[in-house]
Amino acid sequence: MKNLPNLTELKHLIARHARGDGIHGTAVPALSLIRSSAISDPIHTLYEPSVCLVAAGRKRARIGSREVVYETGGCLVVGIDLPIIGAVIEASPDEPYLCLKIDLDRGMLADLLLGAPGSHIAPPAPDRIEAAAVHAATPELVDASARLLRLLDAPQDIAVLAPLIVREIHYRLMTGPQGAILRQIASGESRLAQVGRAVAYLCENYAEPFRIEDLARIAGMSPSSFHEHFRTATAMSPLQFRTRLRMHEARRLMVAEGLTAAEAGFRVGYDSPSQFSRDHARIYDRPPRRDLSRMQSGQAY
Structure with a gap:
């Protein structure tokens, strides 16, 4: 994973544009850069649909009862809103943890899924349900990500070129090892999309009481099926x-x-x-x- 072409360039670009520790917004609306010069305590964060590509270092993420580790050349893909506990577990002042985060656009994913005749985007598997996973980044994904970061040095080109590269990154994700999750959230009839509707309701109404029957109706499932699929997707019960x-x-x-x-x-x-x-x-x-x-x-x- 660590010998991917363009990965070294990606590392240097992130380091140059994220000079201090923390999360840094950029002139590209969907793009954020993350830097940590030390290992961290577990941090509780609500992740929105996104991809995090690590250019240096290592991080551990706990999703409900599941735990995953992603490191240099790997990426975490999150398909629905998820509370995640993350901790940087490999970083130092000389070799900081460096990561880029790109917000996922469900409309763009759906457009690619439905409007790309002749492409090798496979249809979603309706019964596969996975809300987050870690995979190795492909050379094509790293190359497109590096080109997106280069635009930070050419701000006059961002308005025209950034949307094209962001769309390419969505395509690369859908056709790479991360594709199953992306195809799931692009299809409104997939199990993950159904669970996602219930998750969206909970995110908006977390202060209110709820019944499993009501969430199941929002998801379009039976209560027993909903509870099973929700736990499989999020590694948590709805409560x-x-x-x-x-x-x-x-x-x-x-x-x-x-x-x-x-x-x-x-x-x-x-x-x-x-x-x-x-x-x-x-x-x-x-x-x-x-x-x-x-x-x-x-x-x-």
Whole structure:
């Protein structure tokens, strides 16, 4: 994986345009650059559909009960909104972790799936369901990614050329080893797309109570089938998924808006402060007050 053509150039481009640690937006709307000069504690993040291609270093991601590792020359593809716990596990000041992230456009994927006669994009397998996976990047994907980053040095070309290269990257993903997930989210009738509809509802209504029957109806499945496919796709039950969403938002409220743990818990749907504290400690390994002090000290995001 590490001998891919253009990978060294990709590493240097990311290092030059992301000089400090953190996540850096760019002049290309769909593109972000990530840098870390040290290994990190686990960071809880809500990932939207995207691909993360690693140019240097290694990272571990925990998705529900599943754990994956992606490293130099590999990429993580996420097909639906997912709460993920990520930690950089290989990085140093001299050899930082460097990664590019490209947001996925479902409309573009659907257009490629339906409107590319003669291409070798296979139709989606309706019963295969996988919300996130790690694969080796292909030479074609790395080459297109390097060309996209070169545009950061030619901003006058971005408006015309970036959309073309982003579309090519979507095509390369759909025709590469990551293609199964992309074809799933491009097809509105796939199992992953059905689960994705329920996930979208939970993301919008995490503070409200729900019944499995209602989520199953949104997904277009029977309750038993929905529960099975949801857990297969996300490695979580719907209730565990909602709890992760609630905790992610509660943390944001405590840091960004200065809410107390009780106030944040109430805002995200908890009636009992003690239940909120128990769930928080179970997920983050520390009670809300200690977790907040740690975040405010800059030890975690």
